[in-house]
Structure formats: structure tokens, C-alpha cells
Amino acid sequence: MSVKQDIGAYMNRQIEHIFSMPDSEYRATLARLRRGIGHEPGDLPELMGYYLLSMPESLLDSHGGISKELNACYGALTLFALHQQGHPKVERMNVPDIRFGTAIARLAEKNEDLPRVQNRFNIMATSDDLPELMHHVRGIIQILSDKKIPVDYAGLAEAFYDYQFAERRASVRLKWGMDFYRASGKKEEEKE
Numbered sequence: 551m552s553v554k555q556d557i558g559a560y561m562n563r564q565i566e567h568i569f570s571m572p573d574s575e576y577r578a579t580l581a582r583l584r585r586g587i588g589h590e591p592g593d594l595p596e597l598m599g600y601y602l603l604s605m606p607e608s609l610l611d612s613h614g615g616i617s618k619e620l621n622a623c624y625g626a627l628t629l630f631a632l633h634q635q636g637h638p639k640v641e642r643m644n645v646p647d648i649r650f651g652t653a654i655a656r657l658a659e660k661n662e663d664l665p666r667v668q669n670r671f672n673i674m675a676t677s678d679d680l681p682e683l684m685h686h687v688r689g690i691i692q693i694l695s696d697k698k699i700p701v702d703y704a705g706l707a708e709a710f711y712d713y714q715f716a717e718r719r720a721s722v723r724l725k726w727g728m729d730f731y732r733a734s735g736k737k738e739e740e741k742e
Contacts, residue, residue, distance in 0.1 A: 551608075553608070553609075553619060553711070554708045554711060554712075556606055556608050556609055556619070557609065557619055557622060557623060557704070557707050557708050557711055558704035558705070558707065558708055559704075560604075560605060560606060560609060560623055560707075561623060561626060561627070561703050561704040561707045562646075562704050563604060564601070564604065564623075564627060565627075565630060565644050565703060567604070568580070568634075569639050569642070573639070576639060579600065579631075580631040580634055580635055581631075581635075582596070582597060582600060582631075583597065583600055583627060583628050583630075583631035584628065584631045584632050584635060585597065586624065586627075586628040586631075587628045587629065587631075587632060587684075587688060588684070588685075588688075590616060590621070590624075591616050591620050591621060591624040592616065600627070601620075601623065601624055601627055605620070605623070609623065618711055618714045618715075619711060621680065621710070621711075621714065622680075622707045622708070622710035622711035622713075622714070623707050625680070625684050625707070625710050626703050626706050626707035626710055627703075627707075629684070629687060629688065629691050629703075629706070630643070630644055630703045632688065632691050632692065632695065633691045633694060633695045633700075633701065634695075635695065636695070637695070637698070641698065642700060643694070643695060643698075643700045643701065644700060644701065644702070644703045645700035645701070645702060646702050646704065646705075647702055647705075648699075648700050648701055648702050649701075649702060649705060649725075649726075649729040650701055650702070650705065650706055650709065650726055650729070651671075651725065651726035651727060651728065651729030651730035651731075651732075651733070652729045652730070652732070652733040653694055653699050653700065653701045654667065654670075654671050654690060654694075654726075654730055655667070655729070655730045655731075655732075655733035655734045656697070656699045656733065657670075657690075657693060657694070657697060657699065658734065664734060668734075670686075670689070670690060671726075671727075671730055673686055674686035674687060674690060675723045675726060675727065677713075679713075679714075680710060680713050680714050683710075683713055684710075709722050709725070709726070
């Protein structure tokens with residue numbers, strides 16, 4: 551298995567575990583994970599059990615540092631908690647194969663919304679590093695949650711992993727851009 555496959559498999563297991571919890575524990579877990587947004591893994595020790603307990607060794611730094619894999623999974627898991635907030639378990643905001651760029655394009659419900667959504671997308675896509683990207687993604691996730699538009703969080707975690715490598719950022723941006731503009735173009739065709 552590749553690193554990105556490990557990341558995707560881990561994210562899917564963690565999210566399914568959260569959905570399997572009794573309702574009160576489900577809500578409490580989401581609330582705790584949301585507190586981790588904007589923090590690095592390890593900043594809030596009370597959260598460690600939510601992401602380290604079942605994390606494969608392949609995603610951890612053998613010297614106890616914050617690996618790129620851990621950083622990506624932690625960021626995606628905390629954003630999933632934000633996205634799922636206020637939604638019942640049957641209304642899943644993690645849906646496989648709903649790419650992030652496609653989900654953002656769905657925010658443009660009307661033609662006049664497209665420039666505003668494009669602007670938000672472009673600001674996010676020009677982020678210089680993962681912390682800046684996460685800041686912009688957080689705002690987009692809040693809007694996606696309000697509009698009940700899901701995202702594939704395994705895919706998002708894999709993109710966060712790649713974004714931490716300067717030489718891979720353009721590829722992540724391009725993939726999101728292709729998905730965004732492909733979905734935007736389909737909406738335009740449907741309106742004609």
C-alpha cells in the first residue's frame with residue numbers, strides 16, 4: 551500500500567468509527583475534534599486518543615515528530631468534525647468520490663454566484679503552505695456544511711499530504727481547478 555492509500559484508509563476507518571458511536575458520544579467527539587482546528591497535532595493532548603489510537607505506524611514519525619501524514623490526517627479529521635457539526639448521522643458530509651473542487655463548484659447555485667465562488671477558490675488555491683491552506687479551507691467547509699454539500703475526506707487528507715511538498719502544490723491546485731471548472735462548466739451547460 552502507498553502512503554496516500556494508507557492515509558485514505560485511515561480516514562475512512564476513523565470517520566466510520568465516529569458514525570458508529572452512540573449519538574451523545576458522536577456529538578461530543580465532533581465537538582472535541584473541532585477544538586483542534588488551527589492547532590498542530592499534539593497541541594491539545596486531550597484529542598490525541600481521537601486520532602492516534604488507531605493510526606498505523608506507517609503514518610507516524612519514528613522519532614515522535616509530526617509527520618506530514620499525521621498533519622494531513624489531523625487537519626482533515628478536524629475539518630470533517632466542523633463539516634459534520636449539526637448534521638445527523640444519516641446526513642453524511644463525508645461521501646467518497648465527491649472531490650473537493652467539485653464540491654466548491656456546487657456552491658455557485660446561480661450564475662451570479664460563480665464570480666464570488668471563483669474568487670474564494672482562487673484565494674484558497676494560492677496558499678503558500680498547509681497552515682494557510684487550512685485557514686481558507688475552513689471557511690469553505692463552513693459554507694459547504696451550511697449548504698449540505700459533502701466532500702470526500704479521504705481524498706482531502708491525501709491532498710493535504712501532497713500540499714506539504716512544494717513540488718506537489720501545483721498538482722493539487724490543478725486537480726482541484728480541473729474538478730472545479732469541469733463542474734462549473736457542466737452547470738452552465740445544464741442552464742442553457
